[in-house]
Amino acid sequence: xxxxxxxxxxxxxxxxxxxxxxxxxxxxxxxxxxxxxxxxxxxxxxxxxxxxxxxxxxxxxxxxxxxxxxxxxxxxxxxxxxxxxxxxxxxxxxxxxxxxxxxxxxxxxxxxxxxxxxxxxxxxxxxxxxxxxxxxxxxxxxxxxxxxxxxxxxxxxxxxxxxxxxxxxxxxxxxxxxxxxxxxxxxxxxxxxxxxxxxxxxxxxxxxxxxxxxxxxxxxxxxxxxxxxxxxxxxxxxxxxxxxxxxxxxxxxxxxxxxxxxxxxxxxxxxxxxxxxxxxxxxxxxxxxxxxxxxxxxxxxxxxxxxxxxxxxxxxxxxxxxxxxxxxxxxxxx
Amino acid sequence: xxxxxxxxxxxxxxxxxxxxxxxxxxxxxxxxxxxxxxxxxxxxxxxxxxxxxxxxxxxxxxxxxxxxxxxxxxxxxxxxxxxxxxxxxxxxxxxxxxxxxxxxxxxxxxxxxxxxxxxxxxxxxxxxxxxxxxxxxxxxxxxxxxxxxxxxxxxxxxxxxxxxxxxxxxxxxxxxxxxxxxxxxxxxxxxxxxxxxxxxxxxxxxxxxxxxxxxxxxxxxxxxxxxxxxxxxxxxxxxxxxxxxxxxxxxxxxxxxxxxxxxxxxxxxxxxxxxxxxxxxxxxxxxxxxxxxxxxxxxxxxxxxxxxxxxxxxxxxxxxxxxxxxxxxxxxxxxxxxxxxxx
Numbered sequence: 001x002x003x004x005x006x007x008x009x010x011x012x013x014x015x016x017x018x019x020x021x022x023x024x025x026x027x028x029x030x031x032x033x034x035x036x037x038x039x040x041x042x043x044x045x046x047x048x049x050x051x052x053x054x055x056x057x058x059x060x061x062x063x064x065x066x067x068x069x070x071x072x073x074x075x076x077x078x079x080x081x082x083x084x085x086x087x088x089x090x091x092x093x094x095x096x097x098x099x100x101x102x103x104x105x106x107x108x109x110x111x112x113x114x115x116x117x118x119x120x121x122x123x124x125x126x127x128x129x130x131x132x133x134x135x136x137x138x139x140x141x142x143x144x145x146x147x148x149x150x151x152x153x154x155x156x157x158x159x160x161x162x163x164x165x166x167x168x169x170x171x172x173x174x175x176x177x178x179x180x181x182x183x184x185x186x187x188x189x190x191x192x193x194x195x196x197x198x199x200x201x202x203x204x205x206x207x208x209x210x211x212x213x214x215x216x217x218x219x220x221x222x223x224x225x226x227x228x229x230x231x232x233x234x235x236x237x238x239x240x241x242x243x244x245x246x247x248x249x250x251x252x253x254x255x256x257x258x259x260x261x262x263x264x265x266x267x268x269x270x271x272x273x274x275x276x277x278x279x280x281x282x283x284x285x286x287x288x289x290x291x292x293x294x295x296x297x298x299x300x301x302x303x304x305x306x307x308x309x310x311x312x313x314x315x316x317x318x319x320x321x322x323x324x325x326x327x328x329x330x331x332x333x334x
Numbered sequence: 335x336x337x338x339x340x341x342x343x344x345x346x347x348x349x350x351x352x353x354x355x356x357x358x359x360x361x362x363x364x365x366x367x368x369x370x371x372x373x374x375x376x377x378x379x380x381x382x383x384x385x386x387x388x389x390x391x392x393x394x395x396x397x398x399x400x401x402x403x404x405x406x407x408x409x410x411x412x413x414x415x416x417x418x419x420x421x422x423x424x425x426x427x428x429x430x431x432x433x434x435x436x437x438x439x440x441x442x443x444x445x446x447x448x449x450x451x452x453x454x455x456x457x458x459x460x461x462x463x464x465x466x467x468x469x470x471x472x473x474x475x476x477x478x479x480x481x482x483x484x485x486x487x488x489x490x491x492x493x494x495x496x497x498x499x500x501x502x503x504x505x506x507x508x509x510x511x512x513x514x515x516x517x518x519x520x521x522x523x524x525x526x527x528x529x530x531x532x533x534x535x536x537x538x539x540x541x542x543x544x545x546x547x548x549x550x551x552x553x554x555x556x557x558x559x560x561x562x563x564x565x566x567x568x569x570x571x572x573x574x575x576x577x578x579x580x581x582x583x584x585x586x587x588x589x590x591x592x593x594x595x596x597x598x599x600x601x602x603x604x605x606x607x608x609x610x611x612x613x614x615x616x617x618x619x620x621x622x623x624x625x626x627x628x629x630x631x632x633x634x635x636x637x638x639x640x641x642x643x644x645x646x647x648x649x650x651x652x653x654x655x656x657x658x659x660x661x662x663x664x665x666x667x668x669x670x671x672x673x674x675x676x677x
Contacts, residue, residue, distance in 0.1 A: 081521035266496030266533030290397025291498025291524040
């Protein structure tokens, strides 16, 4: 394979009117190296993922053989003493805490993005956007400690109110009953919501800002309100990017470890109430990995990790399908 | 041809990635790994030991499970575990173990109107609280132990460690000894399937829940309670005496063990007799490989022997009880017997 081959493949046409000199061949060999480096980088990422999945599957083999796939997924027993393990409470905990984070985080992110892109006067745009992005720079253990030491005591004072008002509603009231401890599934969901805000809101803001001014100005000229412009002009125009941003946030919420471990209460018993303690897959891993002394115990923990990868992949797949579908409906390529 | 090359490259990369397994590598001096609970003691001893002898002890507190795995793999000179290995497991893996120091756990609580040290609890009552059979502080079983103390009609919130921990092993082992129902339904381990309650990560997690949740009760390492001035309950020990947690109480627990006859020091210090004995006392074990180079094992033995003899005040200063001389003698003859050499 020679240099000009590569140049053609990369879509670069050799420029004919350029004077033939050493410079040109130097540029071509540099381009050849760049091409190789880019291919290498891409393969490195794919290989790392592939190798990780293989290593995890290999290490969880003992547990897969012992409990099977369906048996492990549906069992609520997690008992290191009798060495019986099941993932059900943790899968539910992971999905529920992330759902709470999305229910709370998505509308707020949308609000922030609309504020920055549409409403805010220029002098306030920068500080607000900067503050939101700084949230992403805070290490998750700090969120965990803040949640445990600062947020949970305050929230414990709000919980009796939640208990009395939301808990009294028939049906969904079941979700809001329990002792006011300040920690539990709901607290974990709220902390997660704060943690994923910067990711979702900055993506939404960026795409809102690229909506052509002609579109939004025409809408305003026809008498549309800010809400109507945001909801009927900007959002449809940027829909697939917004959904991409939401799923990026969701992916982060699903895998968050330390912050959740501190505030979720770490109970392996499933509870109907969001005010009660629970556990997620990452929190169990963080808690029990260091002292898992038997092979089956360790293998079961790694098996949980494998399931988390499967859950995350499923979520990504759903995102891709959803975007394709929306794209087709709008007649535009996704 | 090209795609084949690419595949080959990808495969090579995959293999390379799979081979890079993080391992604790031995550096100059001695390397140990394991229990987080014994870490402060080993760290304190090794700092002074290095100044005196120049031998560097690099101890990594990766947890008992990791410590056992590393010593089995032979990547470290010694492993440390909060839960002793059974003699048959030691034999199968070609390992030996010996105790390091004694300590204990105490019950912290947060009951409005009840001051530190006022509450008295017994093993069976704690087991019933942790089994969710006793749900309120005004329960007659608690009142019976505390005549004259006014206990509120408040729900009990049970707090336990969420992370695997030697403290949990010591605590659940004690409950298994005093409550047949606990032994049958829950059992003892560094992590168990808790019937009720909330889990705090680490001692600081449990302590912060205790501080905040009115009506809470939870077990915490004594050293940590001392440091944070948390309130702890007195307990009724095996002899029926009411005792406060103390170093002497932990040492008395080990004093009532005939270490010389216990095979591989497989003895757990909970619920031991003696008038001053603290019931929830525990221990940490060091694990060595029989077939490790003699020089390495000698270095490890020298270090711990130095600690047993000269590190007693250092141990006491961080709430670890030094082993009595008779136990140290028993350890030395155990080394001689198992390894064929001793210091």
